[in-house]
Amino acid sequence: MTTLTQEFSKGIVQENPVFRLVLGMCPTLAVTVSAMNALGMGISVIVVLLCSNIVVSAVRNVVPAKVRIPAYIMIIATFVTIVEMVLSAFAPELFDALGIFIPLIVVNCIILGRAEAFARKNTIGRSIIDALGIGLGYTLSLTLLGVIRELFGTGSILGYPVMGTAFEPMGVLAVAPGAFITLGILLGLFNYLFKRLGIE
């Protein structure tokens, strides 16, 4: 039996969704143009993951195994719709920047993956911890990528210029190829780090 702390930290390190499990790649590449967008996406995913994990765990003894996947997708889609409406009402700028990737949280494999692999077999309490850990791991990874791309792509962090006037922004990092290459290199770097630190 793993302790709650281990349950929480595994989502950030051993089972980091981006760098270890390589899940949820589409939004990871698409919204990390700036740190702010990455953070917004990460928080939206945490909210949906947390709510869906709670509900899936709560109904785990009621839903027949045969129809569980459609049932989980419906639960997830409901919370995604709520997040969509809240964002468009209270954070219209972020809503426009994230665009189609807000409704696409429904098909983010991390969320369905946690429902299937964790929440349906565990209590509500453990599912909450799991959702927070995995969600935070995802948000941190997204933000790291967002900070790197924003810093070198436009010379600023969260919209504030930090590199000085002599810095020539590397435009390629702010567009599509930069997303792929930055994530690829980071993935390799983390593989190396994990190997060195002996985390498997």
Add this chain to the structure above:
Amino acid sequence: MNLLAIVFVAILANNIVFNQFLGICPYLGVSKRLETSLGMGIAVTFVMAMAAIVTWVVYNYVLWPLHLEYLRTIAFILIIAGLVQLVETILKKTNPTLFRALGIFLPLITTNCTILGVAILNIQAEHNIIETVVYSISVAVGFTLALVIMAGIRERLDLANVSSYLRGAAVSLVTAGILSLAFMGFSGMMTL
């Protein structure tokens, strides 16, 4: 809107994988061999065209007249999941050969974000039914193209001497970045 422009932009200039970042999971997962990526591409084309038509009809004739636009995400994912199941059942009964070829890809397609993504993009761009069909098929062809190019590269990449830390997803992503750079050249030629 010029249909030819839609085809060009959807396949090359705004390629779904290299420019819109949709369908990265199958792109990384299924692009190991040429035959499997072709199979996946055909299955996606088939489902995407059908899903786009059904979601377009449902949105324009059910959700919009009833002012239920906020149910879009839920309705669309339900339609796609049902459709995939339907295609699977029909294929199994009527065409076992095709089913054996495409069968393993079909369950994966429900969570392929290109299908839901294209359904939503069609609504956002306010395409009519003909534009919807042309756009969806073009996007699917673009997706297949990306998968096939990557599979061709990957078959050679397996023989190359790549650092053990970069093997797998990491080197595939860097390769995708270089391909994406090449595809960016098309975006200067035509935009919608």
